[in-house]
Amino acid sequence: xxxxxxxxxxxxxxxxxxxxxxxxxxxxxxxxxxxxxxxxxxxxxxxxxxxxxxxxxxxxxxxxxxxxxxxxxx
Numbered sequence: 129x130x131x132x133x134x135x136x137x138x139x140x141x142x143x144x145x146x147x148x149x150x151x152x153x154x155x156x157x158x159x160x161x162x163x164x165x166x167x168x169x170x171x172x173x174x175x176x177x178x179x180x181x182x183x184x185x186x187x188x189x190x191x192x193x194x195x196x197x198x199x200x201x202x
Contacts, residue, residue: 129162141168145175153201161198172197 131141152160163183164172173179177197185192 141171142175149199149201157201159198159200161196164195164197166193166195169195169197175199 129141129144149160160177161180162172162177164177169179177199180196180198183194183196185194
């Protein structure tokens with residue numbers, strides 16, 4: 129999930145993630161995973177997501193780091 133720079137820090141991503149988690153809980157999905165950017169990692173950790181592994185991804189000439197993160201739902 130990416131939020132346009134004009135809408136960052138306004139609760140948009142938090143709202144969307146909350147809705148995804150509600151949907152998953154309703155449908156008895158026990159775990160959510162996401163490939164999370166370095167920028168978003170802290171936000172996901174605050175919401176209960178744990179790093180499963182660090183990953184390197186190639187994008188054109190850049191090598192980007194992201195994180196496979198997961199959260200177990202109750």
